[in-house]
Amino acid sequence: MKRVHVGTTAPKYHSGKWTWDESSESLRFHPYSDLEDANERFIMTNGFKFLRTINQEEELIYRQVFARPENTFDGDVVVVNDVRDLVLFMMPKEFLSIKFVDFMHRPAVHRLLHALVIYFEYFLRLVEFILIRRDELSGDMAQVQSEQTNEVKRIFSSHLSHFRMLVARNYSVIIKGEGDMQEFYHTKEVVNISSTIRDRAFHEQFLAVATQIIWITMHRRAYFIIEMEMNRLFRSEHFLMNNIHYLNFTTVERSLLYGRNNKIFNCRVQNSPMIQELQHVADEDMPILWIGERQYRGTDLRIAQVEMEYLIPGSQLNLADLSHGILGHPKNLYDTILSLDWPSVRFANFSKQYDPYNLLRQPGLQLPNIDEMQVRRMAKQYDHFYRVFRIYESCSKKMLNNWFNRDKIVQYYSSGGILKNVFMRGEEQLVTEEDRSDINKIVANYFDVMLKLRKQKATTIMTSDTGHKKQEAEFFC
Incomplete structure (x- = not known):
């Protein structure tokens, strides 16, 4: 099984099988590294092969590159976007087009x-x-x-x-x-x-x-x-x-x-x-x-x-x-x-x-x-x-490119690429010399994010047909 260096990151989903070890007289867990021939690997939907399960390497890559970040709106609960991202990761490669x-x-x-x-x-x-x-x-x-x-x-x-x-x-x-x-x-x-x-x-x-x-x-x-x-x-x-x-x-x-x-x-x-x-x-x-x-x-x-x-x-x-x-x-x-x-x-x-x-x-x-x-x-x-x-919280162009290059990204990290968690990224930023953002810009970006994540905001407008005041209520999707 190829190893992916992920620091302190550990998989949450364990896909594999248990066997009996005669030497230690105990059960040992063997994670799946190649499920191409396993019946539980794929599921057919309208003639297309979707992944039914993923191995631990694919799980780590999905969680750090493609999954919805925790700092987004309601990042601690399951929403439609979480299910959509999982299906996009498990769908066939012929579906991968920018459009x-x-x-x-x-x-x-x-x-x-x-x-x-x-x-x-x-x-x-x-x-x-x-x-x-x-x-x-x-x-x-x-x-x-x-x-x-x-x-x-x-x-x-x-x-x-x-x-x-x-x-x-x-x-x-x-x-x-x-x-x-x-x-x-x-x-x-x-x-x-x-x-x-x-x-x-x-x-x-x-x-x-x-x-x-x-x-x-x-x-x-x-x-x-x-x-x-x-x-x-x-x-x-x-x-x-x-x-x-x-x-x-x-x-x-x-x-x-x-x-x-x-x-x-x-x-x-x-x-x-x-x-x-x-x-x-x-x-x-x-x-x-x-x-x-x-x-x-x-x-x-x-x-x-x-x-x-x-x-x-x-x-x-x-x-x-x-x-x-x-x-x-x-x-x-x-x-x-x-x-x-x-x-x-x-x-x-x-x-x-x-x-x-x-x-x-x-x-x-x-x-x-x-x-x-x-x-x-x-x-x-x-x-x-x-x-x-x-x-609606729109998707960035960078993330769209990641989805389009999904197979290349998975292949890169599976062949020895290093997935950097938050600790490794912080250490790298401290060591390397890069342009530091101004403190006023950091504060402004923070308030922009907080304004975007507000659950609702309302503004009062005047209508031209009736002259009555109407309320435009915006709800986060």
């Missing part, structure tokens, strides 16, 4: 991934509910369904459609090339010709990476359900693979999961399920399309609940007792590849009475009021006075 890496670091893509996490959290709960009800309705002790049971199922289906609308709204911003996504639009400005082959490969890569991000965020469970639903959402059922691991739902179960707007047509005129959700939006659901853009003002409790789940940052979900996979959990409970470290959980002394991160409790569906849909139709809506802006 794709830059695309994955755009705010619009971050909002889409955030909406996908919320959607799949509720989708997996509903699939579990369907499988439990399937067992309860079969066999010798089968239960009889009532009209109230069917009404509750319709409410659950409408709730899932609300999150699907959020995903469709964020995805439409990308495919239309709005704002900073104009350079990723599939047609050129002058000739207006689409690059079909490149655009298709780009789309396939994004679907594979998004599937991996959602799978890791959901504690690496229900992989085939996530892969099946991800392909159905962004394509349609015409393009689903014939996989024996995919679940087969009945007509009633499909109507519950896919909603009333899901229609199957000829493959030449078929729209994706997300576009179908936007084509038929109920009047009471229209404010959902503005969630994240302006603050909702009305009496519809369902809209307020969806807005709360969408606007709360992943690092603060435990304050509202919400669960979106591993988001918001302390990093010290997870290893480098974001797998739950159960010894750390046991030492944390969680219990059913004190479980802020839903590690011991089983998050499930909350039973709604039986007359919720009638109450929502009678809800009132008022004019909005607040616009919401999400602050």
